Amino acid sequence: MIRPLLVATIAAASIAHGQSDILAYAGGKGNVRFTCVHALTEGAVLIAGGADNLDWLPAETKRVELGGTPATTGSGKTAFVLLVRPDLSKVGTALAVPGGVAKSIRWIKTTNVPGAATGDVFISGENDGGYFVAKLDRNFVSGVPSKLAWFYQAKAKKDIAEKQPWDVGGDGRVVLATGEAHSQDWADVQRLDPDGKPGVVEHWRNHWTESGGDWQGTPASANPNGKSVRSALVFKMTNRGSFRSWTDEDYKAQTPDGNGGTKQGRWPWDYYFSGPFNVAEPAASPGGPGYTGYKWGRNPVGHPQAIVVDRRNNDIFLGGNNQSRLPDGEPDFEPFVIAFAKDGKQKWWQRLYKETLQNSTPDQYVDGLAIDYGADPALVVLARCHGNNVINFWPGNKIEHPKNPKTAFQNQFTGKNGNIHIGWLGRMTLDEGTMLHATYVAEWTDAAKLDGKPHPDAIMDGWPSPNGGWPDVNTTRCQPSLHVDSGGSIYVIGTGRRVITTRNAAQKMPKIGEGESKWTDFVRVYDRELKTLKYSSLVTGVWDPSAKGAPTSDVKLEGVFPIKGGVLVAGYAPLARDGSVQPGPDMPVKNAPPWAVKSRAAEMGVIGMLYFRE
Secondary structure (H helix, E strand, C coil): CCHHHHHHHHHHHCCCCCCCCCCECCCEEEEEEEEEEEEEECCEEEEEEEEECCCCCCCCCEEEEEEEECCCCCCEEEEEEEEEEECCCEEEEEEECCCECCEEEEEEEEEECCCCCCCEEEEEEECCEEEEHHHEEECCCCCCCEEEEEEEEEECCCCHHHHHCCEEECCCCCEEEEEECCCCCCCEEEEECCCCEEECCCCEEEEEEEECCEECCCCCHCCCCCCCEEEEEEECCCCCCCCCCCHHHHHCCEEEECCCEEEECHHHHHHHCCCCCCCCCCCHHCCCCCCCCCECCCCCCCCCEEEEEEECCCCCEEEEEEECCCCCCCCEEEEEEEEEEECCCEEEECCCCCCCCCCCEEEEEEEEEEEECCCCCCEEEEEECCCCCCCCCCCCCCCCCCCCCCCCCCCCCCCCCCCCEEEEEEECCCCCEEEEEEECCCCCCCCCCCCCCCCCCCCHHCCCCCCCCCCCCCCCEEECCCCCCCCCCCCEEECEEEEECCCCCCCCCCHHHHHHCCEEEEEEEEEECCCEEEEECCCCCCCCCCCCCCCCCEEEEEEEEEEEEEEEEEEEECEEECEEECCCCCCCCCCCCCCCCCCCCCCCEEEEEEEEEC
């Protein structure tokens, strides 16, 4: 049990540590992956993941096998959560989920607003049925957990099973996605009551009774088939109207597009149909194309990609996309973000770009959502596009809100290569979905022709501005682990090629003309307005920049979390395809704690505590 006095003592040890960067491997006896890291308000750090066993941990680390889990056949893997001192010097306890319940723990989430006393703690993990979500019986501050207070199996496949989109509100209710995206089958978003059982959301649009019969309508209390016992938002187009207008008035309504213009329809799927959904006779609902020529794509099921719940009022924000077809029949993917009050009433939705009769041809996705709880609260959206032919996400320097400085770190997609995936970050108001700030997250190719002098901001370490000229950008994929600190700074991790790194980076990328780059993972922190960088560093094995054919990174980052004056990162060093340790040098290990190791011997966990020095 971590008592307040002990927390204060080990927090002081972190300060005495001198805020030196820590970067190390963990494991060596069997394969180990770290997939999530979370700093408790009171000081301790939680690291989650999966391993062949826990033999790599020190003998003095207390092992606790969590009770309250269902019987399984066993998967041969151990999913774990480590309780670690704030300075990472010691692993006090390792919580192990019995074999078969999970292959690894993917997410750790708590009911408290960041900075407030730690609330209840929830975890999720991948297993053969998809993924599970569970509540721990204690929160590490009142005591070390010994069992799961409840366990819920989310039936899911492929991307939903891997990414595990869910979040928990301040009331202990979990909102989660299930099913298989972009399929012929099913996908939905449900909400669990505080006891972990499916619950009713009064103004969502699909409800089930105890007998199993379902009803499309609202509110849930008006269900003609009996008492509603659970609700959902169904991401299936055929005979389901969760995301379509149900009246002609709503279908034709001109609603704000988030940036000074309007779009048609009060629901995001109105785009693909010639009229509203007929809830009384679903099969008679008008088909496509919609009012701009768009049609629904080849699979009836959309994709619930990202979920965040406002801990203060339990409002729900969802990010998703669906397959569509352009007027010429070419395939496409269209995104949306939608907000609901805690009772399920829709507040607003946005497309994230300007809607015109000239359709947006790049594929677009919503990869992550987070809430800025600071002095200027906002919803932060992590999105991604594939291509840049006509209309793309809002450019950062063309946002009309008076708080926008009319410049962004990276205003827009540049270059001539469209067959790439790049990221985008946007801040939006919580109540209306109005755009505040935005930037693209797109690193350069090795041959990018940069037009501009060194950036005037010293933190940029002599790199030019991404807004100078029209340099070729390269594929840049960010992970869904997205966080915002109390000052509004935004934390992301991703993979890119010629990655811009800052003056205070733990590992720097050679600038164009200074040596060879390589595909590598990085951690980055943007300021609240998405106007500049506060920190950007590689986390990777070192390489010889003078040699041609630099290897790819030996590190895969999976988790990021803010700490005072710095950032925590977690991931793993993957094996080669043949199961051997990848060739090439290790990452530069720094101040490895006693339980960690300095070099690779198998698939190894990676943990970093990196500080923003001036």
